[in-house]
Amino acid sequence: MSQAPAFDRRAAAAAADAKLGEALRFTTGRLQAGRAAALAELPDADALRDHARRVRAHTLRHLGRYLDQFAVQVEALGGTVHWATTAADAVAVVVEIATRRAARLVVKSKSMLSEEIELNHALEQAGIRVVETDLGEFIVQLARDRPSHIITPIVHWTREDVAVLFRQRLGAAEQDVADIPAMTAFARRLLRREFLAADIGVSGVNFGVASTGSIVTVTNEGNGRLTTTTPPLHVALMGIERIVPTVDDLEVMLRLLARSATGQKLSVYTNIVTGPRRDGEVDGPRELHVVLVDNGRSTLLAGELAEILYCIRCGACLNICPVYQRVGGHTYDSVYPGPLGSVLTPGLHGLAAAPDLPQASTLCGACRDVCPVRIDIPRMLVALRTSSVQQGLGPGWVRLGVKAHAWLASRPRAYRAALRAVGVASAPLARQGWMARLPWPLSGWTAHRDFPAPARRPFSALWAERRRAR
Amino acid sequence: MNTTERERMRAALDRASAAGFLPEAAAPHPGRFVQAADTVAPAVLIERFAHELESLAGHVHRAPDVEAAVAIVKRIADDHGTRSFLAWRDDDLVREASSSLERDGLVQKPQNVALAGPERVSSLAEIGTCALGITGADFGLADTGSVVLGCGPGRGRLASLLPPVHVVMIRLERIVASLAHALAADPTLASRGSNLVVITGPSRTADIEFTLSRGVHGPREIHVVVVG
Amino acid sequence: MSRITRVQLFVTCLVDAFAPRTGLAVVDLLERLGLEVECPDGLTCCGQPQLNGGFAMEAAALARRTVDLLTVDDAPVIVPSGSCTDMIVHQYPRLLADDARYAERARQLASRCYELSQFLVDVLGLEVVDARGTGHVAYHASCHGLRGLGVRRQPEQLLDGVDGLTRVPLSEADVCCGFGGLFAVKMPGVSGAMLQRKLDAIEASGADTIVVTDLSCGLHIAGGLRRRGSRVRVVHLADVLGAEP
Numbered sequence: 001m002s003q004a005p006a007f008d009r010r011a012a013a014a015a016a017d018a019k020l021g022e023a024l025r026f027t028t029g030r031l032q033a034g035r036a037a038a039l040a041e042l043p044d045a046d047a048l049r050d051h052a053r054r055v056r057a058h059t060l061r062h063l064g065r066y067l068d069q070f071a072v073q074v075e076a077l078g079g080t081v082h083w084a085t086t087a088a089d090a091v092a093v094v095v096e097i098a099t100r101r102a103a104r105l106v107v108k109s110k111s112m113l114s115e116e117i118e119l120n121h122a123l124e125q126a127g128i129r130v131v132e133t134d135l136g137e138f139i140v141q142l143a144r145d146r147p148s149h150i151i152t153p154i155v156h157w158t159r160e161d162v163a164v165l166f167r168q169r170l171g172a173a174e175q176d177v178a179d180i181p182a183m184t185a186f187a188r189r190l191l192r193r194e195f196l197a198a199d200i201g202v203s204g205v206n207f208g209v210a211s212t213g214s215i216v217t218v219t220n221e222g223n224g225r226l227t228t229t230t231p232p233l234h235v236a237l238m239g240i241e242r243i244v245p246t247v248d249d250l251e252v253m254l255r256l257l258a259r260s261a262t263g264q265k266l267s268v269y270t271n272i273v274t275g276p277r278r279d280g281e282v283d284g285p286r287e288l289h290v291v292l293v294d295n296g297r298s299t300l301l302a303g304e305l306a307e308i309l310y311c312i313r314c315g316a317c318l319n320i321c322p323v324y325q326r327v328g329g330h331t332y333d334s335v336y337p338g339p340l341g342s343v344l345t346p347g348l349h350g351l352a353a354a355p356d357l358p359q360a361s362t363l364c365g366a367c368r369d370v371c372p373v374r375i376d377i378p379r380m381l382v383a384l385r386t387s388s389v390q391q392g393l394g395p396g397w398v399r400l401g402v403k404a405h406a407w408l409a410s411r412p413r414a415y416r417a418a419l420r421a422v423g424v425a426s427a428p429l430a431r432q433g434w435m436a437r438l439p440w441p442l443s444g445w446t447a448h449r450d451f452p453a454p455a456r457r458p459f460s461a462l463w464a465e466r467r468r469a470r
Numbered sequence: 471m472n473t474t475e476r477e478r479m480r481a482a483l484d485r486a487s488a489a490g491f492l493p494e495a496a497a498p499h500p501g502r503f504v505q506a507a508d509t510v511a512p513a514v515l516i517e518r519f520a521h522e523l524e525s526l527a528g529h530v531h532r533a534p535d536v537e538a539a540v541a542i543v544k545r546i547a548d549d550h551g552t553r554s555f556l557a558w559r560d561d562d563l564v565r566e567a568s569s570s571l572e573r574d575g576l577v578q579k580p581q582n583v584a585l586a587g588p589e590r591v592s593s594l595a596e597i598g599t600c601a602l603g604i605t606g607a608d609f610g611l612a613d614t615g616s617v618v619l620g621c622g623p624g625r626g627r628l629a630s631l632l633p634p635v636h637v638v639m640i641r642l643e644r645i646v647a648s649l650a651h652a653l654a655a656d657p658t659l660a661s662r663g664s665n666l667v668v669i670t671g672p673s674r675t676a677d678i679e680f681t682l683s684r685g686v687h688g689p690r691e692i693h694v695v696v697v698g
Numbered sequence: 699m700s701r702i703t704r705v706q707l708f709v710t711c712l713v714d715a716f717a718p719r720t721g722l723a724v725v726d727l728l729e730r731l732g733l734e735v736e737c738p739d740g741l742t743c744c745g746q747p748q749l750n751g752g753f754a755m756e757a758a759a760l761a762r763r764t765v766d767l768l769t770v771d772d773a774p775v776i777v778p779s780g781s782c783t784d785m786i787v788h789q790y791p792r793l794l795a796d797d798a799r800y801a802e803r804a805r806q807l808a809s810r811c812y813e814l815s816q817f818l819v820d821v822l823g824l825e826v827v828d829a830r831g832t833g834h835v836a837y838h839a840s841c842h843g844l845r846g847l848g849v850r851r852q853p854e855q856l857l858d859g860v861d862g863l864t865r866v867p868l869s870e871a872d873v874c875c876g877f878g879g880l881f882a883v884k885m886p887g888v889s890g891a892m893l894q895r896k897l898d899a900i901e902a903s904g905a906d907t908i909v910v911t912d913l914s915c916g917l918h919i920a921g922g923l924r925r926r927g928s929r930v931r932v933v934h935l936a937d938v939l940g941a942e943p
Binding site: 023026027030043044047048051054055057058060061062063064067068071077082083084085089133134135136139152153154155157158159162180181183184185187188191192195196209212213214220221222223225226228229230232240245247248250251252254255264265266267268269270271272273274275276277278280281282283284286292294298299301302303304306307376 | 475476478479480482483484485486487489491492493494497498499500502503505522581582583585586590591594595598613614615616621622623624625626627628631649650653657660661663664665666667668669670671672673674675676677678679680681683685686687688689
Binding site: 007012384388403406412444459461 | 719
């Protein structure tokens with residue numbers, strides 16, 4: 001007997017966790033409301049989104065050319081650009097930079113790409129201490145947990161959880177964890193020391209600007225600024241699709257990003273780095289390395305999932321998704337959860353790596369509605385499901401049922417006979433027209449709801465009768 | 471070695487683009503985005519700027535002239551018991567304020583951060599003692615309550631980043647409607663120096679239980695003194 | 699707008715099997731509005747669950763069959779389901795675009811196929827339908843009807859026009875109920891969790907009846923309400939409007 005898919009089992013456990021449910025509901029509700037208000041405030045949100053989408057489409061169509069332009073600009077300013085096809089290549093580049101400089105401490109600002117390529121582990125293996133500086137990621141790292149949302153990584157933690165963690169792992173005193181401001185201040189003091197002592201700052205890249213070779217990091221805390229300012233060497237990890245042609249294009253994306261993500265008009269720090277410290281400047285790193293990472297993106301670009309590369313990582317799709325809202329990020333077991341991850345993860349790593357994710361949706365379309373660049377995620381989920389069927393993945397009983405139905409549905413008399421037979425057979429099992437228990441494989445339905453008994457006489461029979469009577 | 475990697479990746483990208491799977495059939499660059507209407511009328515730029523920044527718990531102070539502006543900065547320094555501060559050298563408004571503070575006996579720390587060795591540690595340690603950072607700004611953005619700071623010689627990044635209190639001195643006419651307006655007025659703004667930062671309110675996080683805390687890594691307080 | 703005198707009705711496979719009286723209610727309603735109604739023989743399933751489940755071949759076969767049956771006559775086609783209408787209007791042309799025998803007919807069919815409330819309000823131009831009812835009702839929007847077809851205001855308007863009925867708001871009315879076709883049995887845990895949230899909203903609304911345009915949502919919600927021991931009923935819009943006034 002086959003079980004429900006792994007995703008569904010994890011989902012059921014998550015849905016039973018009332019605390020998690022409350023946290024998800026509260027946070028996603030606030031983020032959704034924030035987004036709606038922030039976009040309503042713009043005189044031309046729809047036009048802006050259409051424009052942003054066209055910029056993304058154009059950029060991806062000419063991605064190679066824009067990456068070339070970007071690289072030339074960065075190098076003209078004295079930076080170094082590395083091209084990494086695989087995750088292993090990217091990791092090797094960073095580890096090499098770090099070991100060549102005998103680095104002992106790396107501070108990191110938020111980078112989902114670094115999680116995708118599993119950079120931290122590799123640096124630690126090389127004897128280098130890595131400290132996440134985004135407060136949520138810092139806590140995740142400390143607890144050896146995983147983030148559950150791309151914007152608010154510890155939506156699944158309570159303040160008590162954090163207090164316990166700080167006391168146990170950091171030796172925090174009672175007054176250090178008395179309340180949330182205290183805990184934040186404690187983390188700030190600790191991380192400040194790390195920022196000032198670090199040999200290397202590793203950042204992600206929200207956007208690279210091709211015309212100027214600029215790298216943009218967007219944070220509310222300021223860790224994006226500190227990571228890219230105090231250490232003498234800065235490594236920026238950039239997915240190859242995270243590029244825009246010009247500064248004007250950047251401005252359009254920025255106008256949409258924070259509003260879509262949290263409802264803020266702009267994040268607190270929009271940090272634009274253009275090359276390393278220049279002659280005469282007083283601070284900033286002297287060395288800048290940009291690692292352009294492919295890791296499956298060029299393969300994605302060549303296929304019917306290419307549109308997912310338009311994504312600007314705002315998280316709006318997670319916040320609106322009724323599945324995500326009920327089960328949270330960990331259920332997806334993926335660096336990228338939610339609707340985004342359901343396409344991106346099998347897209348980058350193949351269906352076999354994440355066979356359940358494309359199935360974990362009712363295709364309601366809410367994600368497509370809120371995406372700032374109008375990505376048609378449902379279309380791509382169907383494409384992935386179609387590939388699944390072609391590859392013979394998925395439960396056999398569904399396949400059998402669909403084939404049986406297809407046979408019957410093209411033969412009206414057999415279909416009607418089958419309906420009548422089912423109607424008759426289920427009548428004794430039904431109470432007041434409902435069945436409380438269906439046999440496998442349909443038992444999944446009755447685990448949560450009653451199933452209606454089919455009518456004794458289908459509409460086709462009633463209609464035929466009515467027609468005869470006239 | 472790296473060149474071969476680049477060539478391989480470029481070839482893969484060219485092949486991918488040629489496969490033509492992107493939804494948009496022809497994808498010309500749409501040009502510059504033309505806004506439907508000005509989000510902020512010129513007559514109310516400062517009001518809107520103040521409203522936006524104050525809603526983020528930032529502080530906006532109006533000063534009719536430089537003298538009044540300096541007095542405001544002194545008051546802020548005083549309120550925070552400031553003994554040492556970090557300030558831009560290459561900004562005439564800020565220099566006025568710095569000189570005045572120094573005359574009062576406050577110590578201005580050097581902005582320069584040495585690149586290596588014990589000088590680096592000590593320069594950062596010195597900067598770390600500053601309670602106050604004073605900068606100018608290239609622009610103020612009315613629609614978001616932001617200030618735009620380009621770095622350059624004499625205009626360090628850390629003055630607006632490490633001290634817990636950040637004071638910005640800006641002339642009224644530098645407040646424009648939005649970032650798009652600033653870029654239109656000053657097209658090389660973003661890439662003239664190694665860093666441009668758009669600062670919108672004090673540092674904050676809501677990572678823990680979606681509860682707001684300020685001053686996580688950046689300043690917990692920001693004061694913008696508008697002159698004119 | 700040319701005067702329509704005759705329509706074809708595709709009741710959908712769920713109405714056929716589980717709620718045939720709803721099918722008759724649609725017929726009664728349309729006939730009371732002076733229309734001649736024909737239900738082409740042999741219609742079964744539109745193929746949406748198959749398409750959404752990744753079974754493209756089976757979906758295309760059902761699409762061809764449905765196109766064949768509904769293009770013999772060129773009268774408008776009415777469907778009491780947002781999902782099935784969306785399938786015919788938006789997916790059939792795409793699915794059959796490369797099939798020379800069907801592409802044009804699929805497009806033609808798509809141009810004259812309507813969800814019931816859409817037909818009544820947007821095509822016939824009705825503000826209300828003469829009908830009577832009692833109690834408090836709340837409307838749950840089907841995702842494909844809402845986002846695929848833009849159906850939202852029409853059912854609400856029609857319900858507001860029913861004498862004796864009070865319509866109350868349903869919180870999170872736009873949020874998916876968790877049915878999703880094959881999803882309901884392939885991912886029962888998630889489906890069940892989404893259903894519970896919808897049921898909570900329904901119970902909080904104070905409605906004694908939930909009105910749906912899609913029987914798929916309807917059966918899923920009704921099954922859940924019954925499992926909870928709730929007294930709240932679920933009816934199709936046609937049941938409300940089609941009842942003899």
